[in-house]
Amino acid sequence: MIKINETTLFNLENVMFSFALASEAASAFEGYNTLFTGIGKVNAAYELTKAIQRRRPDLIINLGSAGSSVFQKGEVICCSRFVQRDMDVRGLGYVQYQTPLSGVPPVLEYGLELKGLKAGICGTGDNFEMGHLASEYTLVDMEAYALALIAKKENIPFLCLKYISDGANGDAADDWNIHVHKAAAAYSEVLQLKKEITEMI
Numbered sequence: 001m002i003k004i005n006e007t008t009l010f011n012l013e014n015v016m017f018s019f020a021l022a023s024e025a026a027s028a029f030e031g032y033n034t035l036f037t038g039i040g041k042v043n044a045a046y047e048l049t050k051a052i053q054r055r056r057p058d059l060i061i062n063l064g065s066a067g068s069s070v071f072q073k074g075e076v077i078c079c080s081r082f083v084q085r086d087m088d089v090r091g092l093g094y095v096q097y098q099t100p101l102s103g104v105p106p107v108l109e110y111g112l113e114l115k116g117l118k119a120g121i122c123g124t125g126d127n128f129e130m131g132h133l134a135s136e137y138t139l140v141d142m143e144a145y146a147l148a149l150i151a152k153k154e155n156i157p158f159l160c161l162k163y164i165s166d167g168a169n170g171d172a173a174d175d176w177n178i179h180v181h182k183a184a185a186a187y188s189e190v191l192q193l194k195k196e197i198t199e200m201i
Helices: 041-054 144-154 172-190 193-200
Strands: 002-004 008-010 015-019 034-036 059-067 076-084 107-109 118-124 139-141 158-166
Touching (some): 015 041, 041 144, 059 144, 076 144, 076 172, 118 144, 139 158, 144 158, 158 172
Parallel strands (some): 015 059, 059 158
Antiparallel strands (some): 002 008, 059 139
């Protein structure tokens, strides 16, 4: 079982752990129901939709690396608010980040919160941001918005945890390569998966 905030329990067999890359999971998630979507919103949406059709989970947990000029490298941040940061149709009179005619507000609010973790607003876009200046979101990634939107449309509980791997600045590429491998251990600790394995033995 996996426990969310001491009250909500989910059977681990019915929990889907979603990563963009296998390197973000490392060996810490071997034996669990993992999904590796590939990088970007299109890949994330396609792979998650297929996975749900094959076997509908009780809970989707998105784990991945993110850049931030607000949070410190090495922190795990919980996100339940999401912005599609590369959606910009202001030329047609729409608010920035709003998808026209979708009925979805510029800031998508969906997901569980995990006590003890800082909350962040995740800006998702199909570029590796190296100059984060926007105030509407506090960290950046390339998949979470799409995953959260699909989970909401499918009415599946969703938890999004992001490991800050870089400062979304000029050093972001080098920092990401160094810190991405530390993410899996941090997630395992936060979700108490090591404890779960010990109790199962």
